[in-house]
Amino acid sequence: MTAGVAVxxxxxxxxxxxxxxxxxxxLHIRPGELVALLGPSGCGKTTALRILAGLDEATFGTVCVxxxxxxxxxxxxxxxxxVFQAYSLFPHLTILDNVAFGLKxxxxxxxxxxxxxxxxxxxxGLSAHRDKYARELSGGQxxxxxxxxxxxxxxxxxxxxxxxxxxxxKVRAQLRDEIRRVQLEFGTTTLFVTHDQEEALAVADRxxxxxxxRLEQLATPADxxxxxxxxxxxxxxxxxxxxxxxxxxxxxxxxxxxVPTLAGSITSGEGRAMVRPESVTVSADGEPNAxxxxxxxxGPISRVYLTLNDGTVCSAQLPSSKAGQFAAGDPVCVGxxxxxxxxx
Numbered sequence: 027m028t029a030g031v032a033v034x035x036x037x038x039x040x041x042x043x044x045x046x047x048x049x050x051x052x053l054h055i056r057p058g059e060l061v062a063l064l065g066p067s068g069c070g071k072t073t074a075l076r077i078l079a080g081l082d083e084a085t086f087g088t089v090c091v092x093x094x095x096x097x098x099x100x101x102x103x104x105x106x107x108x109v110f111q112a113y114s115l116f117p118h119l120t121i122l123d124n125v126a127f128g129l130k131x132x133x134x135x136x137x138x139x140x141x142x143x144x145x146x147x148x149x150x151g152l153s154a155h156r157d158k159y160a161r162e163l164s165g166g167q168x169x170x171x172x173x174x175x176x177x178x179x180x181x182x183x184x185x186x187x188x189x190x191x192x193x194x195x196k197v198r199a200q201l202r203d204e205i206r207r208v209q210l211e212f213g214t215t216t217l218f219v220t221h222d223q224e225e226a227l228a229v230a231d232r233x234x235x236x237x238x239x240r241l242e243q244l245a246t247p248a249d250x251x252x253x254x255x256x257x258x259x260x261x262x263x264x265x266x267x268x269x270x271x272x273x274x275x276x277x278x279x280x281x282x283x284x285v286p287t288l289a290g291s292i293t294s295g296e297g298r299a300m301v302r303p304e305s306v307t308v309s310a311d312g313e314p315n316a317x318x319x320x321x322x323x324x325g326p327i328s329r330v331y332l333t334l335n336d337g338t339v340c341s342a343q344l345p346s347s348k349a350g351q352f353a354a355g356d357p358v359c360v361g362x363x364x365x366x367x368x369x370x
Contacts, residue, residue: 030058030215031092031182033078038087040239041071047073048084055369060209060216061244062226065236065262071219071357075187075313078217080104081235091182104183107214109147111166111188115160121171122147128179146174148294149208166197173205184209184216188347190225208241223263227251235259257370260300267306267340269362271369273330281361285293291369303329306342308352314361316340316351332360346362 028243033055040048047068055061074083078089080101088097108129115124126143147153150170160168169189169261176184188207190198206229208217220226226233227247234244235237237257243255254260271280273294279288280299292296306316308330319331319339328349330342340359352358 030056030213032057032090033183033215033217034088034090035074035078036088036090038074038084038089040070040077040082041085048077048087048241051087051236051241053241055215055217055233055237056217056231058213059231060206060218060229062218062220062230063222063236064220064231064233066225068219069236070239071236072187074237075185075217075219078183079106079108104178105181106183106185107179107181108185108187109169109176109189111174111191113160114163115168115171115175117160120157120159121163124160124171125175125178126190129174132179140179143174146178147171148175149177149211150204151172161334164197166201169193169201170204175209177208177214179215184214185217186216188220189218189222191222198225205229216367227263235262237262242358253288253366254300254368257290257300257368260368262321265303265341267301267303267338268298269301269334269338269340269365270336271297273297273369278367279368283362283364285362285364286366288366288368291367297369299369301340301362301367302342303341305363305365305367306332306340307361307363308332308342308344308349309359310356310363314357314359316358316360317352320354320357320360321352323347323349332358334360346364 035051035053038048041161051074065071076083088095114268122143125146129139129142149155150173152170158334190201202225228248232244233247233250235242237258243259249266260266269280271278273292276287277284278299315333316332319333322329323346326346327343328346330344330349330352332340
């Protein structure tokens with residue numbers, strides 16, 4: 027069991043020529059915590075990870091691990107395990123020797139290397155493949171080997187840079203859950219970089235949403251989803267409808283309902299409320315204020331696409347058993363659940 031350590035990125039700025047990849051990023055990760063950095067390409071999340079790893083250097087700011095400033099410590103002295111999108115396994119080594127490689131570089135005796143590597147292959151469920159070569163394994167299995175190799179050295183910090191993006195959807199979901207299980211088992215402080223919101227929300231203790239080198243919001247997955255702090259976070263995390271609303275005294279009037287407004291909303295006047303599809307209600311009863319455009323069946327849930335009478339396009343997420351009663355062209359009454367919304 028690896029004891030988790032605290033990680034502090036303090037006021038990190040990274041400038042490449044005229045481009046500011048990081049703009050005063052401060053992020054504190056608690057011991058044993060898994061934090062996911064989420065954002066679009068070019069937002070600075072991988073730059074932050076590379077600076078933490080020692081593969082890149084900040085223009086300004088400091089990196090502290092377990093209370094010690096490691097900003098000038100070379101990457102090979104930082105004691106971090108890394109898993110990238112590319113598996114980077116050695117094709118001429120067996121799976122067991124791949125996992126033991128980091129231990130060999132640290133001068134560990136062969137018996138200890140073999141024992142530790144075998145133990146890690148057991149953890150990721152690949153003991154039966156220890157004598158195979160990378161080319162004989164699937165992509166998902168190769169990424170499991172990369173994870174076992176990163177953990178074999180008992181790193182103080184585990185760094186995951188888009189580790190699942192090269193895999194197909196089903197394998198990605200399985201391995202995502204596997205990574206979380208192993209991380210919880212070992213208690214290793216972990217930074218997980220991804221552009222996939224579902225991935226971030228599923229595995230992280232807290233999620234940091236980044237945009238243009240800045241941290242827009244850092245919160246638990248549930249809090250981030252329910253209470254986005256900025257329009258960017260609301261747009262990037264989950265689907266949103268933009269429904270006309272009138273704001274006064276901390277409340278928004280929309281679709282015949284009064285709902286509270288979230289911090290960061292306009293304080294008065296006309297705006298657009300960002301409403302999750304699951305907060306939109308659709309009924310065949312009541313005064314029609316919209317028309318069904320189409321219904322998309324998604325298994326246990328369906329998405330009903332609608333055009334409001336004022337021309338606004340929106341969608342509702344309903345149980346498929348309920349959505350099945352609607353068809354394109356149906357006049358319906360659309361409302362909202364009384365949950366807080368961000369109005370911009």
